[in-house]
Amino acid sequence: MRGAVLHAPGDVRVEDREDPRILLPTDAVIRLSATCVCGSDLWPYRGVEAVTGPSPMGHEYVGVVQEVGSEVRNVKPGQFVVGSFFASDNTCPICRAGYQSSCVHRExxxxxxxxxxxxxxxxxxxxxxxxxxxPSDDLLPDLLAASDVLGTGWFGAVAAQVGPGRTVAVVGDGAVGLLAVLAAKRFGAERIIAVSRHESRQKLAIHYGATDIVTERGDEGVARIRDLTGGLGAHSVIEAVGTQESMMQAIRSTRPGGHVGYVGVAHGVELPGEELFFSHVHLHGGPAPVRRFLPELIDLIYKREIDPGKVFDLTLPLEQAAEAYRAMDERRAVKVLLTP
Amino acid sequence: MRGAVLHAPGDVRVEDREDPRILLPTDAVIRLSATCVCGSDLWPYRGVEAVTGPSPMGHEYVGVVQEVGSEVRNVKPGQFVVGSFFASDNTCPICRAGYQSSCVHRExxxxxxxxxxxxxxxxxxxxxxxxxxxPSDDLLPDLLAASDVLGTGWFGAVAAQVGPGRTVAVVGDGAVGLLAVLAAKRFGAERIIAVSRHESRQKLAIHYGATDIVTERGDEGVARIRDLTGGLGAHSVIEAVGTQESMMQAIRSTRPGGHVGYVGVAHGVELPGEELFFSHVHLHGGPAPVRRFLPELIDLIYKREIDPGKVFDLTLPLEQAAEAYRAMDERRAVKVLLTP
Known part of the structure; x- marks a missing residue:
């Protein structure tokens, strides 16, 4: 089969890879209907994460089950399925508590x-x-979004305890940040402040429910969010970048007693303990347990109550994966859908 | 009047200080019935926090109101009162959300x-x-404990979401850690693991409800707590020290999705963002909003349902404050009550 492989920073190639097959009785093999490039794929693409030898890429997927192992009971060949970036048994105590992305058997x-x-x-x-x-073809982008970016933005909103009457700020205008806006709106937030300096992303944020746009980053961004919240800071702040600057902007934009939900994969972040102590914020996040939310998200998508697939602003054939990475790296595209 | 003043690390003197008087119409002046030395007083005493000139010491107090300013309505001369280490208006949005120690007018x-x-x-x-x-004299230590260490241990348990059926670990065997054990027991924790290597403190922890004692610190302590919790870590961990080692022990002893409540004043702590991200813990803490809990704590003390005053294992006249600091610094005493 064909698949994208990262050979070195900036060097993605679509090449022949061995066909996957059932290795364990709990495995399934699916034929992908759509896949895509994630913001987190850009970390190794940019060389921020080390690349050690050729690495098959991609962790977002929807498709049709081809074959299942002898112990698989819940899905069968021919079914259309959505999964996410950590495989989980969904039965261990950690899964049962809703943290499938930390499943004791996760892969x-x-x-x-x-x-x-x-x-x-x-x-x-x-x-x-x-x-x-x-699903009909027009639902494919929505379902593919559920596989990661929607589930991750959703978890950010859950972790930040977004709810009715709350003022929410979202730091980061990638697909996850934009879908965190969508989630905050669904959860009844009264006011949603999106931090973005890109006009097309601002428009999508407003489409998803943002009531205010802040273009400043860092301490200036903090000051703007404080201005908008009576000097107190937001009740809930969702961090969807993963840098030191964005984490500190999120923490400093949150009022004492408020909640930071952070879902940008942390890179080189060091949190100053004393400032965190006196900030009085709640901090929660990590790799989103997308599996927890998938049944609800799929239901909302089938009812056409949410349209997360709008974050895909470019669709390319899988063979052009290299161009997909370039478009996202250069911020020409928010998120690129690949059709195998 | 007489009062304790820190002149330099290790140099506490009781000397004549100016009598306090009403400066603002919202002030009260109280005559102290009892006061004490806090674990956090040891940071400047040990020179870990800089001492810049002579500093009056102490922030834990119970006593009788002597005089009130013209705008004071809720307390009057002759009443016995308990307060805490941050003055708060108790009316601002932050206070109303339960974070009086971050009151917008806090002092x-x-x-x-x-x-x-x-x-x-x-x-x-x-x-x-x-x-x-x-109160009768025998309640004075309990009420004085409510002023800080009980309220702080209580907040640690609240921040760590201690509740029925949960396994709780408490890192730190000072007065706050010991009273966090008491709080965890009140909140219905099923199992309470106290980290302590001092026999007298272990005994008090067991008196307050600890079911297990772990003597190891750092990564060995983490391994012991994981052993005791089926390899998963505790649901709730209360951190009551404030060092890098104790914070990391707390985070690493918590299962994914679990809660760390940290109330030890952070000194020199830097939290690694990537580890925190993948730990999946909830993190909350800071200076305890003791005011939130005082009415309930006073009620429990008057009903003699809790005995937090047992953490005072030495009582000295105020004039011997220097010896009180020495006894705590050398860990000869858990906490010293001073009688003015």
């Missing part, structure tokens, strides 16, 4: 390479969620 | 020096809570 899907024609999914019963029926 | 009481005969308390209406009646 990262990233290493298996979902930017491809086929994908082996470990722990299929605990990882994949079948849709009610095979 | 630290520490700088006013409660290790003395009299104390000016700013924002008296929002800071002081009158007891139902003048």
């Amino acid at each position: 990262p899907v990233g290493g298996l390479g979902a930017q491809a024609e086929y994908l082996r999914v470990p722990l299929a019963d605990g990882t994949l969620v079948a849709t009610p029926e095979t | 630290p009481v520490g700088g006013l020096g409660a290790q003395a005969e009299y104390l000016r308390v700013p924002l008296a209406d929002g800071t002081l809570v009158a007891t139902p009646e003048t």
Whole structure:
């Protein structure tokens, strides 16, 4: 089959890879209907994360089950399924508490390479969620978004305890930040401040429910958010970048007793303990347990109550994965959908 | 009046200080019935925090109102009152959300020096809570504990979301850690693991409800707590020290999705963002909003349902404050009560 492989920073190639097959009785193999490039794929692409040898890329996927192992009970060949970036058994105490992305048996899907024609999914019963029926093509981008960026933005809003009457700020205008705006709106936030300096992203943020746009970053951004919140800071702040600057902007934009939900994969972040102590914020986040939210998200998508697929502003054939990475790296595209 | 003043690390003197008086119409002046030395007083005493000139010491106090300013409505001369280490208006949005120690008008009481005969308390209406009646002498240590260490341990348990069926670990065996054990027991924790290597403190922890004692610190302590919790870590961990080692022990002892409540004043702590991200813990803490809890704590003390005063294992006259600091610095005493 064909699949995208990162050979070195900036060097993504689509090449022949071995066809995935069932290795364990809990595996499934799916034929991908759509996949995409994640903001977190840009960390190794940019060389911020080390690249050690050729790495199959991609961890976002929707598709049709081709084959299942002998112990798989919950999904069967022919079903359309959505999964996420950690395979989980969905039965251990950590999964049952809603943290499937820290499942005691978790396996990262990233290493298996979902930017491809086929994908082996470990722990299929605990990882994949079948849709009610095979979706029409126009729902594919929405369902693919649920696989990661929607589930991650959603978790950010949950972690930041967004709710009715609350003022929410979202730091980061990538797909996750934009979908955190969507989630905050669904959760009844009264006011949603999006931090963005890109006009097309601002428009999408407003489409998803943002009531205010802040273009400043860092301490200036903090000052603007404080101005907008009576000097107190927001009740809830969602961090969707993962840098030192964005984390500190999120913490400093939150009022004492408020909640920071951070879902940008942290890179080189060091949190000053004393400032955090006196900030009085709640801090929660990490890799989103997307599996927790998938049944609800799929339901909302089928009812056409949410349209997360709008974050895909470019669609390319899988063979052009290299161009997809370039477009996202250069911020010409928010998120690129790849069709195998 | 007489009061304790820190002149330099290790140099505490009781000397004549000016009598406090009403400066603002929202002030009260109280005659102290009891005061004490806090673990956090040891930071400047040990030179870990800089000492810049002679500093009146102490921020824990109970006593009788002597005089109130013209705008004070909630307390009156003759009443016995308990206050805490931040004065608060108890009416601003932050106070109303339960974070009085981040009140927009907060004033630290520490700088006013409660290790003395009299104390000016700013924002008296929002800071002081009158007891139902003048307490008998045997309740004084309990009420004094409520002023800081009980309220702080209590907040640690609240921040760590301690509740029925939960396994709780407490890192730190000072007065705050011991009273966090008491709070965890009150909140219905199923299992309470106290980290302590001192026999007398272990005994008090067990008296307050600890079910297990771990003597190891750092990564060995983490391994022991994981052993005791099926390899997963505790649901709730209360951090009551404030060092890098204790914070990391707390975070690493918590299961994914679990809660760290940290109340040890952070000194030189830097939290690694990537580890925190993948730990999946909730982190909350800071200076305890003791005012939130005082009415409930005073009620429990008057009903003799809790005995937090047991943490005072040495009582000295105020004049011997220097010996009180020495005894705590050398860990000969858990906490020293001073009688003015």
